Amino acid sequence: MLEITCTGSPVEIGRQHGEAASQQVAGSLAFYRRLFEKYTGKPWDEVHSVAKGFATHIAQTWSAYYEEMEGVAWGSGQSTLDIVALNVRSEIMFGLMNDQTSRARTDGCTTVVLKPTSTKCFMGQNWDWMEEQKENLLLLTIISEGSLPKITMVTEAGIIGKIGLNSAGVGVCLNAIRARGLDETRLPVHLALRMALNAQSAREAAHALECYGVGGAAHIMIADAHDAIGLEFTSSDAVRLSPDAKGRIVHSNHMIRSHRDLDESTEADSFARLDRIQVLTEAIFHSPEFRAGFSLVDFAQVFDDHEGYPVSICRAQEAPSEDASLFTIVMDLQQKSAVVTVGRPCCAESKHVINFD
Structure with missing residues (x-):
């Protein structure tokens, strides 16, 4: 996975991203051009609209x-609308699906947050998507001007917000939700992730996203050492999820709470993975290490589970599954650290350590 550090103004950050990952940005565009037409029936000129x-x-x-996306376009030699299309790809792919394309796959996968104590928090996920897009993943570090925290995230080339953590100890995870509807006046899902990563606390991040709303359906998990918040969004509402009595939030690729006017289409394995992650985390609560000595190595084991293979938590792109676990991220938000594993958890291709302290 290509590692990039970008610094300066928004347009400079974008330009450096685009220049360093120009091949991967072109790869992301080619990948989503095919997917948008396959799953929405819309040619590229309509996607641009x-x-x-x-x-x-x-x-x-x-x-x-917007300036950062312009910079990515400039640096990579693509058009600004191409880069905007990448950054609103969730809204395009899922929000615009029709009766012929409602079987479009979701990405976003299985997410977990665990709080052993009031000042300790572990958060992580597998990110499941089509193998063809793995070569376009980046480990992107952003050092902005001014007082914004430093960010390190795993993203798809050309997309300026995704899954990771910042130097203030705020982490974000994502579950895509396959539901119709979009609102161009609200934050696109991936820009909502970036806004959360620009925040100094989980509470600040959640408040900002609830104020602006999100333009399409998604579950965004936000946490720091003190607070953990799940936010289920549709293009018209938002519902909070709080940790249960054991300090846990788990999610997969369907809505857990009720939402008004929800038009959702969900794969059966999403329900199975949610049930399974409940069982696996329950076992953690009973382990002697949970409140003393629990580590990222221990936490990562919950994502290396094969019950229901190939549509398991550790997913394989074998029929009937159309995608695989492309990376896993586990975060210790008290320590402001994380480990990213590229490839399926059971057969890691590379590991990348993030540490802000």
Whole structure:
């Protein structure tokens, strides 16, 4: 996985991203061009029309994000609308699906947050998506001007917000939800992830996302050492999830709470994975290490589970599964550290350590 560090103004950060990962940005665009047409039936000029609607509002309301996307376009030699389309790809792919394309796969996978004590928090996930996109993943570090925290995240080339943590100890995870509907006046899912990573605390991040709303369906998990918050979004509402009595939030690729006017289409394995992660985390609670000595190595084991293979938590791209676990991230938010494993947990291809302290 290509590692990049970008510094400076939003446009400079974007330019450095685009230049260093120009091949991967082109790869992301080729990948999503095929997927958008396959799952929404929309050719690229219609995708641009949708992206333009988002771009206008982003430029007016969140200008720094728009400038960074312009920088990515400049650095990679792509058009700005191409880069905006990548950054609103969840809204395009799932929000615009029709009756012929409602079997579109979701990415986002199995997420967990565990709080052994009031000041300790572990969070992580497997990110399941099509193997073809693995070569376009980046480990992206962003050092912005001013007082914003330093960010390190795993993202798809060209996309300016995804899964990771910051130097303030705020971490974010994502579950895609396959539900119709989009709103161009709200934050696109991936920019919502970036906004959360720009925050100084989980509470600040959650408040900001609830104020702006999100343009398509998703579950965004936000945590720091003190707080853990799950936020289920549709294009028209938001519902909070709090840790249970044991300090746990788990999620997969379907809504857990009720939402108004929800038009959702869910794979059966999402329910099975949610049940399974409940069982696996329950076992952790009974382990002697949980409140003293529990580590990221221990935590990572919950994501290396094969019950229900190949559509298991550790997923393989073998029929009937159309995707695989491309990376796993586990975070210790008290220590402001994380480990990213590329490839399926059972057969890791590489490991990358993130440490802000």
